[in-house]
Amino acid sequence: MDIRHLTYFLEVARLKSFTKASQSLYVSQPTISKMIKNLETELGIKLFYRNGRQVELTDAGQSMYVQAQEITKSFQNLTSELNDIMEVKKGHVRIGLPPMIGSGFFPRVLGDFRVTYPDVTFQLVEDGSIKVQQGVEDGSLDIGVVVLPANEEIFHTFTIVKETLMLVVHPLHRLADEKECSLHELKEEPFIFFREDFVLHNRIMTECVKAGFRPHVIYETSQWDFISEMVSANLGIGLLPERICRGLDPEKVKTIPLVHPVIPWHLAIIWRKDRYMSFAARAWLEHTKSYLWNPKKRKKDD
Secondary structure, three states: OOHHHHHHHHHHHHHOOHHHHHHHHOOOHHHHHHHHHHHHHHHOOOOEEEEOOEEEEOHHHHHHHHHHHHHHHHHHHHHHHHHHHHOOOOEEEEEEEOHHHHOOHHHHHHHHHHHHOOOEEEEEEEOOHHHHHHHHHHOOOOEEEEEOOOOOOOEEEEEEEEEEEEEEEOOOOOOOOOOOEEHHHHOOOEEEEEOOOOHHHHHHHHHHHHOOOOOEEEEEEOOHHHHHHHHHOOOOEEEEEHHHHOOOOOOOOEEEEEEOOOOEEEEEEEEEOOOOOOHHHHHHHHHHHHHHOOHHHHHHHO
16 A cells, blocks of 8 residues: 555545546546555455445445545645755754854854744754764764864864964963963963863863973863953963954953964864765755855954
């Protein structure tokens, strides 16, 4: 039994005629008769009986008629739903974002996307790059935004930001008026770090060890604004990406380019190479790429 059997059956029952059903469906009468006969044989019941020039439903046929209507209605709904998904009228996308960019750039991208695809919904998960990568890898997230590098054997990547880290200090700090600063100069300073589930935690720690010292970390957090507030209270120093530093209050903190070494902060969108990506997720990815390639839109976010 397939959906055609049920469609032919319903049309014969509605018109009470094999001839009229064949004309309505643009199918030959022998084809419809054969389909109905096969259906009766498969089910082991008689669906129709002749009443003069018309055909009428048997008791079993009446029961079949009710169920067939529900089945074909569900199939039509499924077909319509699939068409909506393929045309990206509907869908749900799960995206992992670093807290330091979630409130800036991506709301504009999502808002612009919703104009074209108003019925696509999103689940945004703010977390460090390590957890975001884990989420994309295990399938709990469709797409993630992470600090590079990412595992290229597992993920496709699309780089969206290439910046470096800046030193953030209190205005009265001994380095506040310097034009640049080397990492080695910070060996005696109290650091305010991101948590261990952030790529920047390990990256900064590794660079400090390479520079000859292990940093004295007085506090760890998942929020960049907490780092800046702690620095503005003169409780320690922090290292933050350029785009975050551009939004800080120069009356509360001073930002200084970090050199020797320069610590990169490169962000990329990632998605798994070996997993199916929904139509909505693909549409969002393409939309985001085109958004980033548009200099006018990009300028508004910088």
